[in-house]
Amino acid sequence: MxxxxxxxxxxxxxxxxxxxxxxxxxxxxxxxxxxxxxxxxxxxxxxxxxxxxxxxxxxxxxxxxxxxxxxxxxxxxxxxxxxxxxxxxxxxxxxxxxxxGIPQNFLIYDDSDCTEIVKEVFRVSKEREAQQLFFEIEIGRLSFEPADLSECTREGFGRLQTRSYNTNKEVF
Missing domain, CATH: 3.40.50.300 (P-loop containing nucleotide triphosphate hydrolases)
Incomplete structure (x- = not known):
């Protein structure tokens, strides 16, 4: 051959x-x-x-x-x-x-998928702004210890959670 x-x-x-x-x-x-x-x-x-x-x-x-x-x-x-x-x-x-302890049908999102989700949740049309928001979310998520994440979800990521709540009240 x-x-x-x-x-x-x-x-x-x-x-x-x-x-x-x-x-x-x-x-x-x-x-x-x-x-x-x-x-x-x-x-x-x-x-x-x-x-x-x-x-x-x-x-x-x-x-x-x-x-x-x-x-x-x-x-x-x-x-x-x-x-x-x-x-x-x-x-x-x-x-x-x-x-x-995870479901077999879990999904894996790449950065592009995550940026699209950020655009939808935060109602952002500009790619660059969505990428920046995704970056801020990642930095916020990575700056907390796992034990602190429950506090983080109650207190929020500052501007990000406030913005998300204000633009997507039906999600929350």
């Missing part, structure tokens, strides 16, 4: 079937292709697809990996684990959620 475009380093990655491997290279250098070929080669050499873990840094790379492998080994794709690092951690947390 080797592509004729592979360089010696890429061929060495595909040929090394024992152990883990980390491939770090600039965008557009063929990392996904090389790793997909390595997975296919491992499966052809008898490695159980359930024992293969493909981790990427981005959702886009994980999606691309799944698409490529669906072409090369569609019957084995359901048995492969292909995730981002964050996705793998979230899966582990969901699996062990009961150990932490």
């Amino acid at each position: 080797y592509s004729s475009k592979l360089n010696p380093e890429q061929k060495a990655i595909i040929d090394r079937l024992v152990g883990t491997i980390l491939v770090l290279a600039p965008v557009g250098t063929g990392k996904t292709s090389v790793l997909a070929e390595r997975v296919v080669r491992a499966i052809r050499e008898g490695v159980d697809p359930k024992r293969i873990l493909c981790l990427t840094f981005t959702n886009r790379a994980a999606k691309e990996m799944k698409e490529r492998l669906s072409l090369y080994c569609p019957d084995r794709l359901p048995y492969l684990t292909i995730k981002t690092f964050h996705g793998l951690c979230a899966s582990i947390l969901r699996f062990e959620a009961h150990q932490f």
Whole structure:
């Protein structure tokens, strides 16, 4: 299955079937292709697809990996684990959620999600202002000890809680 475009380093990655491997290279250098070929080669050499873990840094790379492998080994794709690092951690947390006393269906919000929530709750239309408010909330949250958070919710974050209450009385 080797592509004729592979360089010696890429061929060495595909040929090394024992152990883990980390491939770090600039965008557009063929990392996904090389790793997909390595997975296919491992499966052809008898490695159980359930024992293969493909981790990427981005959702886009994980999606691309799944698409490529669906072409090369569609019957084995359901048995492969292909995730981002964050996705793998979230899966582990969901699996062990009961150990932490959290629901399995928890949501993870990134900064962009949080900024959108701030825009909605505080009725802010400007992105920059919403980002600043989010930053202030984070600073306020991080400046309290966990035991102080109950006091914080009663006393509020000053201007932020007052503003939120005044603009969103139905939420409170």
